[in-house]
Amino acid sequence: MVRARVLPMGDSAILVEVDSLDHVLALHAQLGASLRNGVVDIVPAARTVLVRIDPRELSLADARAWVQTAAAQASPEARVASDEVVLDIAYDGPDLAETADMLGLSAAEVADRHASARWTVAFTGFAPGFAYLVSPDWPFDVPRLASPRTRVPPGAVGLAAGFTGAYPRETPGGWRLIGTTRARLFDPDAASPALLVPGASVRFRRVPDPIRAPADPMEPGPGPEPEPRRQPKPQPATEPQPALGPDPSGVRIVEPGLLATLQDLGRPGAASLGVSSSGALDRSALRTANRLLGNREGAAAIEVTMGGLRAIPATDQWFAVTGAWGRILLAGREVDPYEAHRWGAGEELHVDWVSHGARVYLAVRGGFDGRVVLGSRATDRLAGLGPVALTAGDVLPIAGDAVAPIPVAGIAPWGAPHDDELEVDLAPGPRGDWFTASAHRTLFETLWTVSNDADRIGVRLDGPALERMAPGELPSEGMVPGAIQVPPTGRPTILLADGPVTGGYPVIAVVTDAALDLLAQARPGTRIRFRHAR
Structure with missing residues (x-):
């Protein structure tokens, strides 16, 4: 029990x-x-x-x-015993000697203790395939670096608190690096994408010579040396790649604007692998655009942040634009959003800079095609999964996701998003008891402002600090889109679709699922008032 x-x-x-x-x-x-x-x-x-x-x-x-x-x-x-995963490791990390001094051991003793321990995957998070390993044979509590590195190479093996772990891809990180492995820790094309899953047994096998770090799986190029999977077969590193090749029936990007990414309804169900749900931030706008064109509701469209996109089709298409409000010019003439329009071959479509809202959705009949990763074509900016952000010259193929005729008339009323002041519903969070009664009153009585730190990962709010009763951080625990994390500074941050799947800051409340679409259209300067969900 x-x-x-x-x-x-x-x-x-x-x-x-x-x-x-x-x-x-x-x-x-x-x-x-x-x-x-x-x-x-x-x-x-x-x-x-x-x-x-x-x-x-x-x-x-x-x-x-x-x-x-x-x-x-x-x-x-x-607990059922799992098959053991063996990782070759060279103890050549830049922090090995300093870490040994902190623990009162020699570098060789740290390596010996680490290699002789029997490790278990406790959980994953931080990045796809990043596993937190624990062992009863490892009694050491190793502090993180005071100043995290801006770049930790793939394959680096580190220590933090009572955990060890290996970085699957190049990321920033604050763990103390003691070695290198060449194992492919995350392969999105494999039947089991994560090499290390919760509950798995792991052993580090020491090798005498330095190991060449594996290629970052998020960068195009040849794959690393064979990995120690039970069915080892080297796989080429394949992501993120544009996956937007020359297609005579595709749509060519002339200018991407501030940021344009391919998005569908995301990849829920992979959080235990360290993969966020991702997908369109304004799901309602995406669904509406697809319904206007007779597509599946989850067909991939282009999410354009703040506008500025120009595109030209090679063949006749149909398109619809939804979401944020701005001028839409087709071959120089203005057309309405929230309607299906004929898009002639060679005609330039210009989604101008938006005046209301933050994110525009450009859909075409049939949906855009792109490389499918874990069941989705969505671009995950934090994890580096899916196609990279669009650039001038990219050509997007058409997927063929149309399932119904284009409706004869509009299917929903539309208007400019209300982005000056939003009312956002909150449901209780798991760590409300970490905060004072005055912090809870402040959360609902303050008119918060979206700061300049706002993207697909999260939105930081400007306003008064939320006072805690409990100091410090939590052991890492699962997060969801909409979670309002409060770091020691007291300034709340709302996690969005590309946010991390685990985190150590307490969550005071959570934006309701329906209200997340409102936040997708919040731009820096937008004011937000929270209210209790009914």
Whole structure:
């Protein structure tokens, strides 16, 4: 039996807090063995398990009851042994000597202790395939670097707190680097994309010579040397690549504007691999654009931030523009948004800079094509998955996702997004008890302002600091889009679709799923007032 405390996490998730990492792994295994329809994601972390649901299929009340039943049936002592993954490692990291001094050991002793330990994957997060490994044979609590590196190469093996882990791709990072592995830790084209999954057993096998770090899987180029998978087969590093080759029936980007990416409804269900849901920030606008053209609602379209895009089709097409408000010029003449328009071959479409809202969606009949990664064509800016941001000269093929005729008349009323002041509904977060009563009043009484730090990953708000009762940070726990994290500065940040799947800042509240589309159109300077969700 696992003692479980069920905490709220917005209107489509719950966070289950348990006593230890062993209990996390036991509960995660039991939930996986008794999976219910409507469960989107199960994300283990240091002391919690996040359960995301689709409320249309499974209510929060039923999810809580299912979790409590699973907790009563879970047995930490009965964990099933997994196949062991062996990672070759050279202990050549730049922080090895300094870390050894901190621990009162020699560099050779640190390497010996690390290689002789039997490690278990506790959870994943931070980046796709980044696994947090723990071991009863490793008693050391290693502090992170005071100043994180701006670049940690792929394959670097590091230490932080009681964990060890290997970086699957080049990212910033604050772990102390002690070695290098050439293992392909994340391969989005593999049947099992993550080499290290929660509950897996891991052993580091020492090699005498320095290892050439693997190619960053997010950069085009030849693949690394063979990896130690149980079915080892070297795979070429294939992402992110434009996947937008010369197609005679495609649409050519003349100018991408400030930022243009390919987006569909994302890749929910992969958070346990460290992969966020991603996808269009304004899902309603994407769905509407596709319905106007007779497409599947989730067909891929171009998400244009603040406008400025110019594009030309090679053959006749139909298009629709939804979302943020600005002039739309087709061959120099102005046309309306929220309507299907004929787009003649060679005619330039100009989505001008927007005056209201932040994100425009350009859809074509059939949807745009692009490389599918974990079931989605969406570009994930944080993880580096999917096609890279569009650039001048890219040609996007047409996918053929039309499923119905183009409607004869418009299907919905439309107007300029209200981006001066938004009212956004909040549901309770799991760590509300970390904050004072005055902080909760401040959250709902303040007229917050969207700062310049706003992108697809998250939105930082300007306003008063939210006062905590509990200092410090949490052990990493699962996050959802809409989670309002509060760092020690007290300035809240709202995570969005490309945000990390785990985090260590307490979540005071969560934006409701329906209100996330409003935030997609919030630009720097937009004022936000929060209200309790009904």
